[in-house]
Amino acid sequence: MHSKKVAAIDLNRLKANFYIAMPKRKRADQLTLLGHSEAKIPASPAEARLETFPNPAARRNYWIHFETDDFTSVCPVTGQPDFARIDIDYVPDQLCVESKSLKFYLASYRNERAFNEAVTNRILDDFVKACAPREAIVTAQFSARGGIALTVRAEYPDKKAGRDDL
Numbered sequence: 001m002h003s004k005k006v007a008a009i010d011l012n013r014l015k016a017n018f019y020i021a022m023p024k025r026k027r028a029d030q031l032t033l034l035g036h037s038e039a040k041i042p043a044s045p046a047e048a049r050l051e052t053f054p055n056p057a058a059r060r061n062y063w064i065h066f067e068t069d070d071f072t073s074v075c076p077v078t079g080q081p082d083f084a085r086i087d088i089d090y091v092p093d094q095l096c097v098e099s100k101s102l103k104f105y106l107a108s109y110r111n112e113r114a115f116n117e118a119v120t121n122r123i124l125d126d127f128v129k130a131c132a133p134r135e136a137i138v139t140a141q142f143s144a145r146g147g148i149a150l151t152v153r154a155e156y157p158d159k160k161a162g163r164d165d166l
Helices: 024-030 099-111 116-131
Strands: 052-054 064-074 081-091 095-097 135-145 148-156
Touching (some): 064 095, 064 099, 099 116, 116 135
Antiparallel strands (some): 081 135
16 A cells, blocks of 8 residues: 655745736835725715726736626616626736726616616726726626517727628
């Protein structure tokens, strides 16, 4: 029988330093929501702020994926809530979006009256304005109403879609 050896690993030596480019104090001063439990959800997307931090690997193209099943907006005609799963995929350039600010931003739509197509495109526009990504895709899968579900996908930069691309 072979005896198995168990090696101890010093986790402190393996800890990666992802924030080499910016001291911790400066990073913390930029973010107003993270670490502040007293923060309140904005009343509307116009009041919300997507916060960013420097991309720790700006020379590399890599994808970041956010998803939530907790999105709600309001139908502008009926006043009924529209529930959706929102997926945001992006390749950051110089800035990354901080996830708690994104959570608060998306929650600010809970009383927003807008068609699903307008909501999805506004999320993309606000996201691009906040972090200027190399690429971004927002996909909103709205729950069925009247037996029909709706999925809206908006992309940045715009891709010219021809009839054959649909």
